[in-house]
Amino acid sequence: MKKQKVVIIGAGVLGLFTALELLDNDRYEVDVLDGANPGDGSSGRSVGMVETQYFTGKDVQVRAFARDVFSDLEENHGVGFTHCGYLRLGKSEDDMARFQESQKIQAGFGITDTELLTSAEIANRWPHLITEDVVGGLYGKWDGYVDGYEVCQTLARLIRQKGGRVHAGTPALAADFIEGMWQIKTSEAAFDADYVVNAAGAHAGQVGDMLNAPVPLQPQLQGAITIKLDGATSGTPFVMDYVPGSGVDGVYFRSEGKAHLIAGLHTDEITGDIVDPDMQLQSVTDEMLERIAGLLFGRLQNAEDLQLDRSWQGIYPTTPDLKPIVGKHPDKPGVICALGAGGSGIQLAPAIARIAAAEIKGENNAGFEIEEDWSAKRLHN
Ligand SMILES: Cc1cc2nc3c(=O)[nH]c(=O)nc-3n(C[C@H](O)[C@H](O)[C@H](O)COP(=O)(O)OP(=O)(O)OC[C@H]3O[C@@H](n4cnc5c(N)ncnc54)[C@H](O)[C@@H]3O)c2cc1C
Incomplete structure (x- = not known):
């Protein structure tokens, strides 16, 4: 044929x-x-997170599928996968109710390694996180990142x-x-x-x-930074401090080796600048840097000691x-x-x-x- x-x-x-x-x-x-x-x-400009901490069956199903595909790439084709865990922070009892629902939905797709954590449990596991405004979290143990x-x-x-x-x-x-x-x-x-x-x-x-x-297409400008931050940064999971549907972007970060963190801003909405895809991508703007640093100060105990290591811009290929x-x-x-x-x-x-x-x-x-x-x-x- x-x-x-x-x-x-x-x-x-x-x-x-x-x-x-x-x-x-x-x-x-x-x-x-x-x-x-x-x-x-x-x-190649992403931070490569693969995770399943979502709130509807539709959103979890496609990510559960990805979990199997990336497991195969890791186990059979030598692709590095760092299972650092993914922690979605909740600021209200409503958030916690959504997290509980997510845990049930994920279990329906065979994902049984997610945990609901209280604020005290988060503080206990990761003492360098500031958790005063946090009610709890949804933690995906298997989750992590690829390059x-x-x-x-x-x-x-x-x-x-x-x-x-x-x-x-x-x-x-x-x-x-x-x-x-x-x-x-x-x-x-x-x-x-x-x-x-x-x-x-x-x-x-x-x-x-x-x-x-x-x-x-409404390509949105985004970016990420690596920072040097001595102290208890190694073992920091991917922390997502963004509430879907909130209308404002939030900060995320995770450890990269022993003394570094990667951090950036995330949104599932259109909150960033719409840009020409042919623009020259450079280091992140001072404005973005200040916003990331400001949000990190509110979430990390020792953030005043952070030193910027490097940064890069990338584009979210977003639709309206x-x-x-x-x-x-x-x-x-x-x-x-x-x-x-x-x-x-x-x-x-x-x-x-x-x-x-x-x-x-x-x-x-x-x-x-x-x-x-x-x-x-x-x-x-
Ligand atoms: C800072 C940042 C962090 C991110 N973090 C995450 C994350 O943690 N997890 C996650 O799931 N996603 C993340 N993303 C989003 C993710 O990177 C993108 O959604 C994804 O890479 C899009 O893939 P793509 O194949 O559509 O586009 P691309 O990877 O951009 O591939 C498109 C390709 O098309 C080529 N091309 C364009 N025009 C032509 C042409 N005329 N002829 C031939 N080739 C052409 C380009 O050279 C390019 O290689 C992140 C993105 C950014 C910027």
Whole structure:
């Protein structure tokens, strides 16, 4: 049987996981194009958290799936995974009720290692945290972080081993759709395709325009810092001091080695500056640095001794309704979207990829309850 050709634009986690999903059988010839290198986009600039501490069955299901996928990468393909634990802080009895519900939901997906902690228990385990304003926490023991760049490089290797091709330094520059076939042009060659996957991260808006299959994207500027902070920083879990739906971003931090912490600001909403994806990414701005430091002072006992080590900017590829856009584009045949994962793309990528690949394979669904919420069909609403 003649293989179907798939060109994936973008070798971040979303594009690379999608390629691997397609290569689990021999029906597809897969070329992944990247203007830079696998992992050079947001994926390599992330802090790589993979965790399941969410509040609805839909949100937990996709992360439980990711947990299995990342376990496989860790156990069978040498990807480093630091199981530092994930601590979501709660400031009210309402938060604690949501945490309890989350624990039940997670247990329904076989995740039984989460704990509900009181403020005293948190202070006891991690005495360097300031907990006066904390009622308690939801703690995921298995949770932890990967290096997004290493994940992408590993996925690219696995794709090549399975007969796919990953082309670094190969930006997609133009596209034609003639007699039902796509032709994607790069400076070196033209690639014919039955399907084109838009997995271009923060550039997905530009690639969508190039394909005449527009997608709304509001790329948000974010960043992270590493700080040196002597004292009891080693063993600090990933602490998330952001309340989803609060309308303001919050600080997160975790230990990095014995005397360092990585910290940044997180939001599941649009609170950051919307930026041009071609902007020059540099160190974080003084404004962001001051905000992170100010929030750390309120959460860490010895924060006045912190010294900035380094910092970097990165972009959340966010959509206006904050949900990924996945599946067949409603306007243009053969265009598949795998984009818009915002600040959670590392942990959502396995599910996004499975859904995108299922649409190419002609399967009715990939088995996730969230598929309709994420569907590219909503671009017509
Ligand atoms: C500071 C920071 C911290 C984060 N922390 C976390 C976290 O802890 N956990 C989590 O789950 N997520 C986190 N994220 C979010 C996560 O990094 C992103 O959601 C995810 O990496 C998006 O993956 P992607 O494949 O869509 O995009 P990308 O990784 O950006 O990949 C897109 C690729 O497309 C390529 N490209 C663009 N245009 C073209 C073109 N025309 N032709 C060819 N190639 C093209 C780019 O070179 C790029 O490599 C964080 C992000 C940032 C910035």
